[in-house]
Amino acid sequence: MKSEITPQDYEAFQAFLQDACGILLGSNKQYLVRSRLRRILEEYRLDSLGGLLRSLNRPGSGPLRERVIDAMTTNETLWFRDDHPFRILSEKLLPEFAARNNPMNPLRIWSAACSTGQEPYSIAMAVEEYRRLRLGQLRDVRITATDISRSVLAIARRGEYDMIAISRGLAPERQQAFFIPSASGSWQISANIKRMVEFRELNLLDGFAFGKLDVVFCRNVLIYFSAALKKDILTRIHATLNPGGYLVLGASESLNGLPELYEMVQCHPGIIYRKR
Structure with missing residues (x-):
């Protein structure tokens, strides 16, 4: 992600994530968004979170939407966690x-x-x-x-x-x-x-x-x-x-x-x- 995340784009991404899967993203998690979405933005040749949001709103964006939700979902897990x-x-x-x-x-x-x-x-x-x-x-x-x-x-x-x-x-x-x-x-x-x-x-x-x-x-x-x-x-x-x-x-x-x-x-x- 080459450009900085603007407050407007971050708020729009918060709304997207909550609507898509219920995850409530805190107001200070820009670093998390940047690190988790970096590979997807590189793969799709997007240089900003705003560009990603525009791509997500286009017809046929289902596979991209799935990748983004997958990237933002925490998959920490253990065997017999907490015992x-x-x-x-x-x-x-x-x-x-x-x-x-x-x-x-x-x-x-x-x-x-x-x-x-x-x-x-x-x-x-x-x-x-x-x-x-x-x-x-x-x-x-x-x-x-x-x-x-x-x-x-x-x-x-x-x-x-x-x-x-x-x-x-x-x-x-x-x-x-x-x-x-x-x-x-x-x-x-x-x-x-x-x-x-x-x-x-x-x-x-x-x-x-x-x-x-x-x-x-x-x-x-x-x-x-x-x-x-x-x-x-x-x-x-x-x-x-x-x-x-x-x-x-x-x-x-x-x-x-x-x-x-x-x-x-x-x-x-x-x-x-x-x-x-």
Whole structure:
């Protein structure tokens, strides 16, 4: 980006990003915009943010729009991130659902904003560990994992990770139990874990059309949205949950209201929310 970002162009880009995917870009993030969009501007031979905005408004700009949203979306992710949500899943939620679950009904879990797949595959590993210790329980578990970015979903669907990605939060015991080494030096998620997860493209601004759910992991994504959009998404998540279903948020996130929809459940450590 050769020219400086003007206040007018920055405000217009803030509006574009919020309208496109809900991300609320702060007033002092010009450096972030510059660094994340630099490669795209070079590729499209654009010298300013204003030029990019004009290109985004032209017919047939869908691929460029997708690239820009992808670049501005934070894809930081780890295996078993923060640990305690997965211990809560293993020690509280899975036993609870096993006790009350009709064997004819699958246990359905949604991982929202799943990035390159570490969270849903971590959920699947926790489920498989539980099942190995309790044969016959929770035979049918279906995990739906969604993200707005096609590029990260392509990585997630492949389920193949290099050692740098593997080392970020994955215990060696789980690596040996649930991954297969490949000739290239990467590691492939095992078929029984992969089969549990279905990946779909989804913008959280849009409707959730995948039926009723028992557990929703919506972690470290609401922090990027306005208060009004957070409330809207949390209300729509509530509508997707079965009675007694649970919502799991990120460590720095909270409901900040909606007591009529969710009941806080203290898990020591960690907090989750049960549908009222």
